[in-house]
Amino acid sequence: AQKVTQAQTEISVVEKEDVTLDCVYETRDTTYYLFWYKQPPSGELVFLIRRNSFDEQNEISGRYSWNFQKSTSSFNFTITASQVVDSAVYFCALSEAGNYGGATNKLIFGTGTLLAVQP
Amino acid sequence: NAGVTQTPKFRILKIGQSMTLQCTQDMNHNYMYWYRQDPGMGLKLIYYSVGAGITDKGEVPNGYNVSRSTTEDFPLRLELAAPSQTSVYFCASSSSGSPGANVLTFGAGSRLTVL
Numbered sequence: 179a180q181k182v183t184q185a186q187t188e189i190s191v192v193e194k195e196d197v198t199l200d201c202v203y204e205t206r207d208t209t210y211y212l213f214w215y216k217q218p219p220s221g222e223l224v225f226l227i228r229r230n231s232f233d234e235q236n237e238i239s240g241r242y243s244w245n246f247q248k249s250t251s252s253f254n255f256t257i258t259a260s261q262v263v264d265s266a267v268y269f270c271a272l273s274e275a276g277n278y279g280g281a282t283n284k285l286i287f288g289t290g291t292l293l294a295v296q297p
Numbered sequence: 298n299a300g301v302t303q304t305p306k307f308r309i310l311k312i313g314q315s316m317t318l319q320c321t322q323d324m325n326h327n328y329m330y331w332y333r334q335d336p337g338m339g340l341k342l343i344y345y346s347v348g349a350g351i352t353d354k355g356e357v358p359n360g361y362n363v364s365r366s367t368t369e370d371f372p373l374r375l376e377l378a379a380p381s382q383t384s385v386y387f388c389a390s391s392s393s394g395s396p397g398a399n400v401l402t403f404g405a406g407s408r409l410t411v412l
Contacts, residue, residue: 182339184339187337210396211396211397213400221385221405221406221408222403222405222406223387223403225400225401228396228400230397269339269340271339273396274396275395275396275397281394281395281396282328282345282347282394283328283391283393283394283395283396283399283401284330284342284345284355285330285332285340285342285396285401286342287332287339287340287341288339289337289338289339290337290338290339
């Protein structure tokens with residue numbers, strides 16, 4: 179069965195601290211995609227990154243970086259030098275490419291991690 | 298382009314009332330989805346559609362109905378509202394079923410309270 183686990187319910191840091199959000203996933207498929215979304219207090223969902231199962235290279239985008247490790251089924255997200263504007267709920271999600279049937283682009287979400295960055 | 302538009306943004310219902318959450322997209326996307334987000338929880342898929350006239354259940358379909366008569370519209374119907382349906386509802390669309398080709402476009406959400 180497919181599952182995404184975000185064990186950290188809430189994290190509180192002080193501005194300029196680095197913070198890592200954990201994501202562990204389960205899937206039967208050999209081809210799948212992993213995502214991170216940000217949900218700020220305004221409530222909309224903001225797409226941050228998509229990663230496919232064949233690309234384990236770490237990715238960096240400004241203060242954001244992602245570490246994908248298939249050996250541990252993890253796709254962790256690090257914010258360097260956090261800022262108050264980073265305060266949000268962050269969701270990790272999984273979508274299977276349909277090795278066992280047609281792909282439908284359905285997302286399976288984790289329960290989210292609420293990040294509070296204090297000034 | 299407006300993207301994915303959901304109406305209403307907020308609604309309060311009494312137990313047993315019915316209502317329809319509207320979702321419209323102007324991107325000519327074939328795939329559309331309804332998710333619900335309960336407090337402290339991730340989003341769960343209610344129903345999805347791979348094209349006009351074709352719908353299928355997601356993880357939590359009970360208490361809801363959908364239809365897809367046009368490519369643009371994917372309304373979600375609550376027939377007998379219950380307090381357990383208090384949630385934020387998100388509609389999304391995608392031009393294809395491949396997660397490698399397309400990222401879902403989400404609407405702004407509709408907050409529903411059932412009292």
